[in-house]
Amino acid sequence: MAKKAARKSGGKKSKASTSKRPLAARLRRWVTRAALAAVAFVVGVVLLYTVVNPPVTHTIWSEWRRLGRVDRDWVPIEEISPTMARSVVAAEDANFCLHWGFDVDAIRDALEDGGSRGASTITQQVVKNVFLWQGRSYVRKALETSITPVVEIFWSKQRILEVYLNVAETGEGIFGVEAAAQNNFHVTAAKLSPVQAARIAAILPSPRNRSVKDPSVRTRRRAAAILDGAATIRADGRADCFED
Numbered sequence: 631m632a633k634k635a636a637r638k639s640g641g642k643k644s645k646a647s648t649s650k651r652p653l654a655a656r657l658r659r660w661v662t663r664a665a666l667a668a669v670a671f672v673v674g675v676v677l678l679y680t681v682v683n684p685p686v687t688h689t690i691w692s693e694w695r696r697l698g699r700v701d702r703d704w705v706p707i708e709e710i711s712p713t714m715a716r717s718v719v720a721a722e723d724a725n726f727c728l729h730w731g732f733d734v735d736a737i738r739d740a741l742e743d744g745g746s747r748g749a750s751t752i753t754q755q756v757v758k759n760v761f762l763w764q765g766r767s768y769v770r771k772a773l774e775t776s777i778t779p780v781v782e783i784f785w786s787k788q789r790i791l792e793v794y795l796n797v798a799e800t801g802e803g804i805f806g807v808e809a810a811a812q813n814n815f816h817v818t819a820a821k822l823s824p825v826q827a828a829r830i831a832a833i834l835p836s837p838r839n840r841s842v843k844d845p846s847v848r849t850r851r852r853a854a855a856i857l858d859g860a861a862t863i864r865a866d867g868r869a870d871c872f873e874d
Contacts, residue, residue, distance in 0.1 A: 672761075676780050679760070680789060687797050688763045690805055701813060702805040707792035707872075711822040713860060714807050715791055716869050717831040718798075720859030721852075723752040727787060727871035731778040752794050754778050759797045787871040795819075799837045800830060814842040828853040828860065 683704055694700045707715065719726045725733050729751060736749040750758070757777045762770050781790065800810035808819040810830045815822065822830070832853040833840035840849050863869045 672777060673780060673784075675761070676777070676784050679793070680785055684760045684793065684797065687759050689759060689799060690797070692764075693799075693803055693805075697803045700803045700805060701809040702796075703808040703812070704796045704806065705808045705819055707788060707795065710792075710795055710807060710819040711827060712873060713824045714811075714819055714822050714827040714830070715795065715872060716860035716864055717824070717827040717856050718795060718807075718834070719752065719791070719869065719872070720863055721828075721831040721834060721856045722755070724859060724863060724868065726752050726791070727868050731782040751778075753781055753790050756790055756794050756797070757781055760793065791872045798834060800833065801842065802838050804837075810842065824857055824860065825853070828857040831856050 690700055690702065723733065725735070731751060731753045733749060733751050736751075739749070754774055757774050758764070758770070761777055762773055785793075796806040796808070798807075799805055800807060801813065804810055804813055807822075807830060811817050811819045811822050811826070814830070815826050817826075829842050829845060829849075832845065832849050833842055840846070845853065864873075
């Protein structure tokens with residue numbers, strides 16, 4: 631009797647372990663498939679946006695809901711003053727042409743300063759603005775870090791900068807340099823002067839708290855530094871990757 635009971639008990643354990651194994655295997659397959667589907671979706675959207683302009687971003691949509699309207703006019707990079715493009719790069723990512731999405735030196739400097747300064751490249755900002763959302767979170771940062779190399783692989787540097795120049799917030803309810811140029815200087819982005827371009831670039835870190843029309847002393851100083859920086863990156867070749 632004892633032997634029979636032992637055999638029955640062993641049979642039950644065997645059946646239980648056998649039933650668990652297929653369940654675990656199915657779960658692994660579903661997780662793998664979901665991960666592959668997510669990767670395929672992201673790559674597909676990135677590829678689509680190489681030729682199609684992003685119709686809206688989370689930030690634009692959020693501001694539209696908050697304000698009831700937004701001002702945004704998409705223009706190709708050929709219709710944006712070269713000095714505007716150089717000013718933005720000088721202000722936000724001077725080594726834009728030298729890295730593949732992450733500026734290691736800027737990250738190291740930010741860590742040494744205790745995280746008081748930003749180290750996001752223009753590519754990272756494009757990923758955040760186009761594909762993700764604002765705010766600080768480990769989830770968003772992990773997604774941003776994952777998508778940034780994909781964008782660098784499939785988009786040219788010129789395309790990355792073109793998208794940035796059209797989706798960056800340049801004032802309250804204002805997005806892109808074309809809308810900023812028309813709202814602040816009553817000219818198109820193609821007609822911006824070096825000083826005007828530098829002023830727009832100077833407010834980019836905090837466009838809702840800084841003014842292009844009535845810049846503070848600090849903003850004026852930053853604009854002057856950007857003006858010099860734009861001339862420097864043109865002279866030393868750091869603008870070659872996005873200029874014809």
